[in-house]
Amino acid sequence: xxxxxxxxxxxxxxxxxxxxxxxxxxxxxxxxxxxxxxxxxxxxxxxxxxxxxxxxxxxxxxxxxxxxxxxxxxxxxxxxxxxxxxxxxxxxxxxxxxxxxxxxxxxxxxxxxxxxxxxxxxxxxxxxxxxxxxxxxxxxxxxxxxxxxxxxxxxxxxxxxxxxxxxxxxxxxxxxxxxxxxxxxxxxxxxxxxxxxxxxxxxxxxxxxxxxxxxxxxxxxxxxxxxxxxxxxxxxxxxxxxxxxxxxxxxxxxxxxxxxxxxxxxxxxxxxxxxxxxxxxxxxxxxxxxxxxxxxxxxxxxxxxxxxxxxxxxxxxxxx
Numbered sequence: 001x002x003x004x005x006x007x008x009x010x011x012x013x014x015x016x017x018x019x020x021x022x023x024x025x026x027x028x029x030x031x032x033x034x035x036x037x038x039x040x041x042x043x044x045x046x047x048x049x050x051x052x053x054x055x056x057x058x059x060x061x062x063x064x065x066x067x068x069x070x071x072x073x074x075x076x077x078x079x080x081x082x083x084x085x086x087x088x089x090x091x092x093x094x095x096x097x098x099x100x101x102x103x104x105x106x107x108x109x110x111x112x113x114x115x116x117x118x119x120x121x122x123x124x125x126x127x128x129x130x131x132x133x134x135x136x137x138x139x140x141x142x143x144x145x146x147x148x149x150x151x152x153x154x155x156x157x158x159x160x161x162x163x164x165x166x167x168x169x170x171x172x173x174x175x176x177x178x179x180x181x182x183x184x185x186x187x188x189x190x191x192x193x194x195x196x197x198x199x200x201x202x203x204x205x206x207x208x209x210x211x212x213x214x215x216x217x218x219x220x221x222x223x224x225x226x227x228x229x230x231x232x233x234x235x236x237x238x239x240x241x242x243x244x245x246x247x248x249x250x251x252x253x254x255x256x257x258x259x260x261x262x263x264x265x266x267x268x269x270x271x272x273x274x275x276x277x278x279x280x281x282x283x284x285x286x287x288x289x290x291x292x293x294x295x296x297x298x299x300x301x302x303x304x305x306x307x308x309x310x311x312x313x314x315x316x317x318x319x320x
Contacts, residue, residue, distance in 0.1 A: 038268040038301050039066070039294045044086050047290040050267065051090070054286050055103065058278045060262065062105040062144060063090075066291035067112040073124070076114035080128045082291075083108070087135045097140010100259045101233075101283050102169075105142035108132060110156055126159045133167045144171035144194065144235075149202040150178055150209065157184065164193065171235065175200035176220035177209045185223045189230025196235040196264060197223055201300045221246055228254045228261065235285070237264040239273070258283060266301065 040050040051061050065083055070076045083106060090104045091097075097104070113132075114124035129145065136143045145160050147153070160172040171194030174181050178200065188195050199216050200209065210216045220243055227234035228250040236247040244263065251261050262283035265274050278284040289297050 035294055035298050038266065038298055039289050039291075040267060041290055042292050042294075043290070044082075044089055047086065047288060048089055050288050050290075051093075051104075054288070055095075057275060058284075059274060060101070060103045060105070060283060060285035062107045062142075062264070062285050062287050064107040064109075064146070064287060064289040064297075065112075066289050066293040066297055068109045068148065068293070068296060069111050069116055070114060071116060071118075073114065073117065076112070076117070076124065076128060079112045080131055083132045084135050087132070087139050087141055090141055091139025095140070101262065102140060102142045104140070105144055105171075105285065106132070106136065107144050107146050107287065109146045109148060110159060111148055111152065115152065115155060115159075122155050122159065125155075126162060129159060129163060130166075133163055133170060137167060142169055142171065142194070143167070144173065144196055147173035147175050147198070147200075150204050153178070153180070160193075164191070168192070169194065171196060171233070173198060173237070174223065175202075176223050177204065177211075177216045179208060179210065179219075181219065181223055182226065185226040186230070189227050189232045189234075192231040192233075194233040194235060195227055196237045197227060198237040199240075217242060225250055228256060234261045235264050236261065237287075239265055239270050244273070244277070269301075 040046050047063055051063065054061050063086060065079065065086060067075070067079055070079065086106060090106075093104070095103050108129055110125040110129065113128035115121045117124055129143075133143050143163075145156060145163070147156065157172065160170060163170045172188070173196040174184050174188070176197060176199050185195065185197070197220065199220055204211075210219055217240065220238070220240075224234065224236065224243070224247060228247075234247075236243065238244060238247075247261065247263065251257075258281050262285050263274075263277050264285045264287060267286050267288045274284050274286060
């Protein structure tokens with residue numbers, strides 16, 4: 001990790017939590033223009049257009065209706081309705097929902113479904129996620145539960161276990177920079193779960209997370225070996241060439257064919273690499289976020305790679 005990144009990343013992540021900066025950014029037309037590289041739009045139709053383009057190039061999709069840290073019931077219910085509309089639209093595409101690897105998936109943040117509500121947040125989030133899973137099952141799509149900051153991990157994984165008792169195909173995200181994640185990988189790999197393994201996108205304290213980039217990569221590779229050796233379905237969510245190369249080697253070592261794991265990358269990042277991996281016969285799933293609440297997601301993408309921040313700053317500069 002460069003000196004610039006070490007200094008800039010905490011500041012950028014702090015900005016991702018600023019309501020004042022969020023409101024300012026969301027009102028800037030140029031900001032929305034730049035964001036479109038990473039977020040294809042605000043409506044279901046925008047998301048579906050991105051889905052069509054990706055499916056035409058033999059890539060799979062995971063769609064995220066953006067939003068998090070919901071603190072009122074009405075917004076949580078509106079989020080559920082948005083996902084149900086999205087799933088109905090995905091179902092209308094008529095894709096094979098019985099395939100070993102389903103091409104269509106939605107990603108949920110439990111904090112957008114009421115997890116952070118002061119009373120019965122876990123119960124409300126479970127019920128809302130359950131309604132979405134039920135609709136996903138009807139239309140032949142998968143659901144993966146996103147990870148958020150470490151204070152939510154116990155609650156999130158508890159809800160995932162409960163959902164999987166009825167919907168065994170529900171997946172979840174584990175973040176390799178958390179020191180607990182090796183043990184979580186062992187548990188979920190043994191249970192046959194779909195696990196999206198990512199490095200992690202929040203500014204976590206050293207008491208619970210690895211802070212050095214090399215240590216995070218080492219943890220990722222240990223966790224990935226556990227997943228590849230297990231009974232589940234590893235989803236390798238990384239743009240890191242080291243991780244991508246290791247995933248292929250581990251898949252061969254443990255006898256996993258193309259249907260035994262997948263690569264995952266973010267919409268708008270390393271598109272050529274996505275296409276290359278897909279052309280080689282790998283499953284490549286692209287995480288497609290959409291909606292009006294793009295600010296937090298977008299700023300975390302800036303924090304992950306200095307190149308993203310430089311792209312954003314150049315675009316803003318050239319707009320004047």
